[in-house]
Amino acid sequence: MALFQIAEPGESAAPHEHKLAVGIDLGTTNSLVATVRSGIAVVLNDEHGRPLLPSVVRYHPEGGLEVGYDAQMRQAADPKNTISSVKRFMGRGAKDIAHLESIPYDFVDAPGMVKLKTCAGVKSPVEVSAEILKCLKARAEAALGGDLVGAVITVPAYFDDAQRQATKDAAKLAGLNVLRLLNEPTAAAIAYGLDNAAEGIYAVYDLGGGTFDISILKLTKGVFEVLATGGDSALGGDDFDQRIFCWSIEEAGLQPLSPHDARLLMTRAREAKEFLTYHPEAPITARLSTGEVVDARLDVDTFADITRNLVSKTLQAVKKALRDAGLRPEEVKGVVMVGGATRMPQVQKAVGDFFRQEPLTNLDPDKVVALGAATQANLLVGNKTGQDDWLLLDVIPLSLGLETMGGLTEKVIPRNSTIPAARAQEFTTFKDGQTAMAIHVVQGERELVSDCRSLARFELRGIPPMVAGAARIRVTFQVDADGLLSVTAREQTTGVEASVTVKPSYGLSDGEIAGMLQDSMAHAKDDAFQRALKEAQVEAQRMIEATQAALKEDSHLLAADEIARIEAAIAKLALTMEGDNRRIINLAMDDLGFETQEFAHRRMDQSIKRALAGRKVAEIKMEDE
Amino acid sequence: MAVTLSEKAAKHVSNYLAKRGKGVGLRLGVRTSGCSGMAYKLEFVDEVVPEDMVFESYGIKVFVDPKSLPYLDGTQLDYAREGLNEGFKFNNPNVKDQCGCGESFNV
Numbered sequence: 018m019a020l021f022q023i024a025e026p027g028e029s030a031a032p033h034e035h036k037l038a039v040g041i042d043l044g045t046t047n048s049l050v051a052t053v054r055s056g057i058a059v060v061l062n063d064e065h066g067r068p069l070l071p072s073v074v075r076y077h078p079e080g081g082l083e084v085g086y087d088a089q090m091r092q093a094a095d096p097k098n099t100i101s102s103v104k105r106f107m108g109r110g111a112k113d114i115a116h117l118e119s120i121p122y123d124f125v126d127a128p129g130m131v132k133l134k135t136c137a138g139v140k141s142p143v144e145v146s147a148e149i150l151k152c153l154k155a156r157a158e159a160a161l162g163g164d165l166v167g168a169v170i171t172v173p174a175y176f177d178d179a180q181r182q183a184t185k186d187a188a189k190l191a192g193l194n195v196l197r198l199l200n201e202p203t204a205a206a207i208a209y210g211l212d213n214a215a216e217g218i219y220a221v222y223d224l225g226g227g228t229f230d231i232s233i234l235k236l237t238k239g240v241f242e243v244l245a246t247g248g249d250s251a252l253g254g255d256d257f258d259q260r261i262f263c264w265s266i267e268e269a270g271l272q273p274l275s276p277h278d279a280r281l282l283m284t285r286a287r288e289a290k291e292f293l294t295y296h297p298e299a300p301i302t303a304r305l306s307t308g309e310v311v312d313a314r315l316d317v318d319t320f321a322d323i324t325r326n327l328v329s330k331t332l333q334a335v336k337k338a339l340r341d342a343g344l345r346p347e348e349v350k351g352v353v354m355v356g357g358a359t360r361m362p363q364v365q366k367a368v369g370d371f372f373r374q375e376p377l378t379n380l381d382p383d384k385v386v387a388l389g390a391a392t393q394a395n396l397l398v399g400n401k402t403g404q405d406d407w408l409l410l411d412v413i414p415l416s417l418g419l420e421t422m423g424g425l426t427e428k429v430i431p432r433n434s435t436i437p438a439a440r441a442q443e444f445t446t447f448k449d450g451q452t453a454m455a456i457h458v459v460q461g462e463r464e465l466v467s468d469c470r471s472l473a474r475f476e477l478r479g480i481p482p483m484v485a486g487a488a489r490i491r492v493t494f495q496v497d498a499d500g501l502l503s504v505t506a507r508e509q510t511t512g513v514e515a516s517v518t519v520k521p522s523y524g525l526s527d528g529e530i531a532g533m534l535q536d537s538m539a540h541a542k543d544d545a546f547q548r549a550l551k552e553a554q555v556e557a558q559r560m561i562e563a564t565q566a567a568l569k570e571d572s573h574l575l576a577a578d579e580i581a582r583i584e585a586a587i588a589k590l591a592l593t594m595e596g597d598n599r600r601i602i603n604l605a606m607d608d609l610g611f612e613t614q615e616f617a618h619r620r621m622d623q624s625i626k627r628a629l630a631g632r633k634v635a636e637i638k639m640e641d642e
Numbered sequence: 643m644a645v646t647l648s649e650k651a652a653k654h655v656s657n658y659l660a661k662r663g664k665g666v667g668l669r670l671g672v673r674t675s676g677c678s679g680m681a682y683k684l685e686f687v688d689e690v691v692p693e694d695m696v697f698e699s700y701g702i703k704v705f706v707d708p709k710s711l712p713y714l715d716g717t718q719l720d721y722a723r724e725g726l727n728e729g730f731k732f733n734n735p736n737v738k739d740q741c742g743c744g745e746s747f748n749v
Contacts, residue, residue: 019731020727020730026685057662156726161727
């Protein structure tokens with residue numbers, strides 16, 4: 018007999034059509050799987066009622082493996098074959114991993130990603146992660162009574178393409194269909210329903226067991242854009258345990274402890290930390306193997322005192338992230354708390370004081386990311402729940418980009434990106450003193466603008482005059498759920514802004530889109546050649562202009578024959594760049610570079626002398642700080 | 643004629659309604675589809691239709707449209723746990739046979 022869930026009015030699924038979808042929080046320390054049941058996101062527990070799955074995999078010498086609590090229990094006994102925190106190695110080469118030498122595994126440096134030597138053979142982090150995902154998949158299928166249609170898997174906002182791809186590969190290996198990778202802070206915000214809340218800036222404060230992440234998100238038209246991320250990969254709840262541990266050793270006047278006693282006292286320290294979340298005072302009692310007895314009482318105020326600098330370290334990172342985003346704390350509309358360590362009252366209070374508002378804490382901070390992912394997964398497979406039906410899963414049929422110097426296309430949103438989507442890219446000025454920038458929005462896969470479709474043109478004016486390359490113009494492309502594109506250009510120092518809205522797929526039939534795609538493939542080689550040529554021409558033009566400007570300003574640094582040689586090189590380059598031989602243009606550029614090398618040195622010396630003339634060393638140092 | 647909820651089912655429904663923040667009760671119904679002829683409908687109710695039949699068990703209002711009632715008469719909706727899976731279960735005395743998974747049935 019089937020078990021039913023309650024549907025929204027009028028949305029009962031036809032038999033066998035309710036699609037089973039889950040959200041997975043694939044964490045460094047613990048992982049979770051969640052789904053939407055009767056309209057409410059819930060975390061799925063294992064057969065013992067435990068929601069968390071420790072992200073630990075142990076390989077057996079005789080084949081076979083275990084995942085989760087069982088593997089974690091054997092970690093001390095079998096450290097080399099018990100892989101924990103594998104997330105830190107996803108998509109990373111040996112040189113990308115901090116403190117590689119202090120990690121107890123036998124690493125094999127493979128191209129692109131490290132691998133781990135275990136008794137069951139060499140394993141890549143992707144394979145290890147896949148075991149964790151398989152375990153969660155089996156749990157979900159047992160709990161939901163059917164095959165999963167797909168999963169949304171969360172990743173840290175700072176994950177790069179290699180790390181994201183590794184996560185997708187792991188899911189594929191586990192037999193999961195990835196509906197979408199979702200940024201962890203965005204998932205947390207969705208769990209709190211902030212995607213339906215007022216537009217504005219939100220902060221997600223994520224203090225886990227061993228890591229701290231802060232993300233600043235901007236919500237516009239239901240789309241979250243990550244403005245800034247920051248944190249500390251070596252700061253978490255475990256450090257708070259450590260502080261209590263040290264405090265109790267001091268209180269009891271203990272000698273250095275045996276590893277067994279240290280582990281025991283560390284466990285007591287963690288229990289005390291958790292107890293203090295709901296009580297004003299916690300007992301710490303332990304009988305050590307030496308016969309000594311620890312019997313201390315830790316109160317909330319002392320706990321806050323001994324951990325004050327840990328909390329303030331997190332706030333430093335918060336300040337930095339806000340500064341990176343160019344925002345003040347009072348501009349933040351809401352603060353979401355994620356991670357078990359945010360249960361500590363002193364953390365909640367410090368964050369509340371900093372942002373001058375109560376942080377959101379009513380969902381379980383260990384589960385909030387998985388719950389948000391489940392909500393998103395439920396939407397993406399089409400089990401819509403009422404008011405959320407505006408959110409479509411759709412993709413952009415052709416890349417969207419803009420024209421850069423020389424008539425080249427710079428793709429900002431690649432084709433097949435799911436919408437809603439928002440991407441930003443920074444551009445700069447090409448000429449000294451340039452005060453306006455023409456922005457030409459195009460659609461298509463070809464390298465040359467003339468082969469793409471023009472969507473809109475607009476101009477950003479009021480850029481303060483600066484040397485070429487100094488201005489920072491952030492161009493944001495945003496495609497909303499209806500496929501409507503808006504492009505905004507903003508000069509970062511003054512904040513001058515201009516924007517335009519277009520509907521990119523307007524007027525293009527499926528046939529035309531297919532034609533444009535075929536074209537781009539047929540011309541791929543030709544296009545690459547054209548692009549390289551154009552790039553060389555643009556670079557040559559820039560070099561000529563820069564040299565001419567320098568000559569005008571500082572020709573007194575050169576002898577007459579040196580000037581003549583530079584001018585000859587300029588003339589030669591100007592001539593060759595008219596042609597279509599990229600190799601010759603590059604050679605002429607090298608020549609000009611060679612002729613102007615000495616000139617550049619002298620100019621540099623001159624400006625350093627000017628800057629330092631008549632100043633004391635102390636003054637210069639102060640400015641640096 | 644009546645349709646009822648078990649106490650356990652009622653507790654879960656009231657829980658879901660509270661978390662959902664709106665809704666006046668639960669709708670049970672049948673429609674013709676599925677591999678064995680009929681399929682159950684189980685939905686939250688936001689708007690009451692005048693011809694609905696209303697039953698109440700353990701404080702929860704249960705709405706059934708008059709066309710569905712003959713197929714559901716005597717049904718008790720229970721809440722059950724089967725392994726890791728949990729959900730609502732139709733104990734319907736009218737069912738003659740059902741498809742393997744029980745999502746659709748025949749009277």
